Amino acid sequence: MGDQLSRDISSLKDARKTKDVILMGELWDEATSVRHHKKKIILVLSAMRHFAEELKKDGWRVDYQKLDDKNATRSFTELVNRAVKNHEPAELIVTEPSERRVLQEVEGWEKAFSIPVEIRTDDRFIASHQEFDDWAKSRKQLRMEYFYREMRRKTGLLMEGDKPAGGEWNYDKENRKPASGDLFMPSPKTFKPDAITKDVIDLVKGKFAEHFGDAEPFQFAVTRKDALKALDHFIKEALPRFGDFQDAMLTGERFLYHSVLSAYINIGLLDPLEVCKRAENAYLSGDAPINAAEGFIRQIIGWREYVRGHYWRGGEEYVRRNFFGNERKLPAFYWSGETDMACIRETVTQTLEDAYAHHIQRLMVTGLFAMLAGIDPYDVHEWYLIVYFDAFEWVEAPNVIGMSQYADGGALGSKPYAASGAYINRMSDYCKTCRYAVTKKTEEDACPFNTLYWDFLARNEKKLKDNPRLAQMYRTWAKMEKGTKLSYRARARAILDKLDAGERI
Template identity: 85%
Template sequence: MGDQLSRDISALKDARKTKDVILMGELWDETTSVKHHKKKIILVLSAMRHFAEQLKKDGWRVDYQKLDDKGAARSFTALVKRAVKDHKPDTLVVTEPSEKRVLLEVEALEKVLSIPVEIRADERFVASHETFDAWAKRRKQMRMEYFYREMRRKTGLLMEEDKPAGGAWNYDKENRKPASTDLFMPAPKRFKPDAMTNDVIDLVKDKFADHFGDPEPFHFAVTRKDARQALDHFVEEALPRFGDFQDAMLTGERFLYHSVLSAYINIGLLYPLEVCQRAENAYLSGEAPINAVEGFIRQIIGWREYVRGHYWRGGEDYVRQNYFENSRKLPAFYWSGDTDMACIRETVTQTREDAYAHHIQRLMVTGLFAMLAGIDPYDVHEWYLIVYFDAFEWVEAPNVIGMSQYADGGALGSKPYAASGAYINRMSDYCKNCRYAVTKKTEEGACPFNALYWDFLVRNEDKLKGNPRLSQMYRTWAKMDKATKLSYRARARALLGKLDAGERI
């Protein structure tokens, strides 16, 4: 499948060049399951074509369907049925799909085929489903930090015998520095599209013209060779300062010290452990400090593995959870960037042009506003799935439903990531370029995040007041005088009224 572009994928572990056929197909049902960003479709289809060509050069028989082939199958089922008819195999072998929707389709194949279907585990993850479930059952409350420590012990990454390297499991307190414009910012490794990628770009511009996002310039890696170059470039040029500034945001600096490797890992061009081991080697050789390397590795063997476990335990209705019962529709400026809020304008514009924004832009700008404003979390989930080049439901949904929107009521995280404009001002320079004043609270021209923050807490007091991590904020609210409280609520009502009316904010 399009996110299984690894030579060592479990489906190919015992494959034989002399007897077996590798089936791959570009499918309309997958490219349009949501209206994916144009750059994401280009990335996946071009990477698929390059992977198939490499397999052929290595002597494999590959049955490959292009999206615009005459009579192309639209679905996995139609593709497999035709391939079984053509090749008459004894068995169909497939690595477990990463998304529930696709797994249901694959599990139903045996009923429509005349041959057995063998679904194998995806061994690219450190924690199998069984491993995560066993860990979860031992805990009254699941928290990523404790799961992450088990993954460190299991992999041996940044471990000195049975102790964490440097004496601490987590160096997050060192990784919250705001950035300044005088820093040297290394750009991610860029690659010039070859003829095959240019064919895909033309295809996407023709067939998916109504999808979100700019198709060009396209500069992502689409082969394992190039993805490995991108990994080396990050480790050598950006990793040493990644930790310090991983939460920072700067106008015009879209990547800062981030790796931009997530999509390559998610589609199989890079293996999670090889990425972590490459980073660990930089620490061991003195090329990168412990806070940078630990923070980076935690994102992969900690958070990435943790959200996957939650996704598969979450049930078929996971993406429909709505703890706060929010029903407001996603504002149009999430697509256009047409807003006076500089932080959202910057993030959405970048997202449209690059199919990328880093985790704090996603969590503490677009995600934060959506939660504070009471946007339906399913709409927020679908938007993230559409707009980002690394978004696959297994990783995107828990990050949005659980972490960003707290729509699961705390199953994934211990508190909602609620904040006022002060957080954005502390971690970015966006507020300097904004029509709204972050220092104003409720008057005209005040940062919308300020009033919406308190309104969110008051609206959801019955659900959140018992949360020990929010108790201080509720005590602060209780001490406010009545006039200030009324002013915050009135300002929030005015802002939300504008949202509902489709007026510019």
């Protein structure tokens, strides 16, 4: 499948060049399951074509369907049905799909085709489904930090015997520095499209013209060889300062010290453990500080594995959870970037052009506004799945439903990530060029995040007041004069009415 482009994927581990056929297909149903960003479709299709060519050159028989082939099938099941008729196989072997809807389709194949179907574990992940369930079932609350420590012990990464390297498990307190424009900012490694990629770009521009985002310039790696170059570049040029500035945001600096490797890991061009070992080696050799190596490794063996566990444990209805009962529709500026809020304009414009924004832009700008404004979390989930090049439902849904929108009521995280404009001002330079004043509270030109923050706490007080991590904020709210409270709520109402009316904010 398009996110299984690894030579050592479990379905290929005992494959035989003399007898086996490798089946791959570009499928309309997958490209349009949501209206994926053009660059995301280009990335996956080009990487698939390159992977198939590498297999063929290595002597494998590959049955490959291009999206624009005559009589191309639309779905996995149709593709397999045709291949079964053509090849008459004794058995079908597949690595488990990463998404629930596809797994349900695969689970019906044995009955549909009357041949044995072996669904193998995706062992590119560190924790199996059973391991995560065993860890989770004995706990009243699930928290990533404790799961992460188990993954550190299992992998041995940044461990000194049974103790964490440097004496601490987590150095996040050192990783919240704002950045300034006079820093040297390394750009991620980029790659010129070859003939295969150019063909895919033309295909996507023709067939998916109405999809979100820009198709060009396209500069991502589409082979393992180039993905390894991108990894080398990050370890050498950006990892040493990644920790310090991983939460920072700067106008015009879209990548800062971030790796931009997530999509390569998610589609199989890079193995997550090899990436983490490279970061660990940089620390051990003195080329990166502990806070940088630990923070980067935590995102992969901690957070990435943790959200995958939640996705499968959460069940089919997880993406429909709506703890706050939010029903407002996603504002049009999430698609256009046309808003007077500089932070959202910068993030959405970047997303349109690059299919990328880093985790704080996603969580504390677009995600934060959506939660404060009471946007339907399913709409927010679908938007993130559409717009980002690394978004696959298993990793995107828990990040949005659980972390960003707190729509699961705390199953994934201990509190909603609610903040006023002060946080964005502290971690970015966006507020300097915004028409709204981050220092103002309820005036016409006050930052909408300021007003909506208190309105969010007020309207959800019954659901959140007993959360110990919000106790101080509710004490502050309780001490406010009645007139101040009414001013916050009235200004918030005016902003939300403008949203509902489709007016510019």
